[in-house]
Amino acid sequence: MVKRMAVVVHGGAGAPSTDADGCVRAAHAAIAAMRRGDALDGAVAAVVAMEDDGRFNAGAGSVLGLDGVxxxxxxAIMDTRGRLGAVTCLRRTRNPVLVARAVANTPHWLLAGEGAERFAREAGFAEHAVGNSRAQAAHRRLIAKLRAKLPALPGIDTQFFERQVRDHQAKPEGGDTVGAVTRDAEGHFAVAGSTGGIAPALLGRxxxxxxxxxxxxAGPHGAVAATGVGEQIVRHLLAHTVYGWIAEGMPLHRALTRAIxxxxEEVDVGLIAVSRTEAGSKSNRDMPTDHLEHD
Known part of the structure; x- marks a missing residue:
């Protein structure tokens, strides 16, 4: 039975709502891609649009690590046709979500660091400098704020960072992952996400x-994507937990609210989800989003 196509995209928990126009463009890109292909094509197209935007913490707009360089x-990507791929600590690549999509064509599901970068080059993704002037300016502001907390420490080193986080003197910035969940006309679901991480962060985080x-x-009952402080989100296996509630019959918006x-309150977190009959988003912060449904 043909179903209405649906897409929900987000620009990250804590990102300014004024960036919602980027989510609108991403959602339209997803619908166009699904008309030509399937749910995964739509989810990937949406995330590529946000990676290329430059305002979101993904791809071209990714935050800088603690070293400032x-x-x-x-x-990551996943769908209900059995495709699963992810990359982590990937450097010098414009569209990490496309590399994650390519990983899904290998015998593996996750590639990290140097291996992920080598794979990207071998798969035809050119080396590309990321970290634009906006990210560089944000890093300078962050370091200035950190130095003001502990001016006696020489430089910004690992010890400095650890003291800041341990004592809760610096709230991490970034964390505003971009993501998309989709349902295509055949009723398949997909999810895709991309992020530049948080700042400050040790290399390898x-x-x-x-x-x-x-x-x-993503599973036969829907797809879910999370955004926010990853160190907190992983403790709850958040996306799968929400998916499980939806699979059990809980209304989608109730499931999202329960998860948040x-x-x-001090932890930034947001969710988007799509099911067989519903679609929506929920966050405890500003979170630019868009939601489209089409025949």
């Missing part, structure tokens, strides 16, 4: 975005 990105069941999940209530 390195950008490490995560991305991995959040929830590339972790199946935490940042993303897991977290204390």
């Amino acid at each position: 390195t950008v490490e990105m995560d991305a 991995v959040g929830d975005t590339p972790i199946i069941g935490s940042g993303f999940y 209530d897991f977290f204390p």
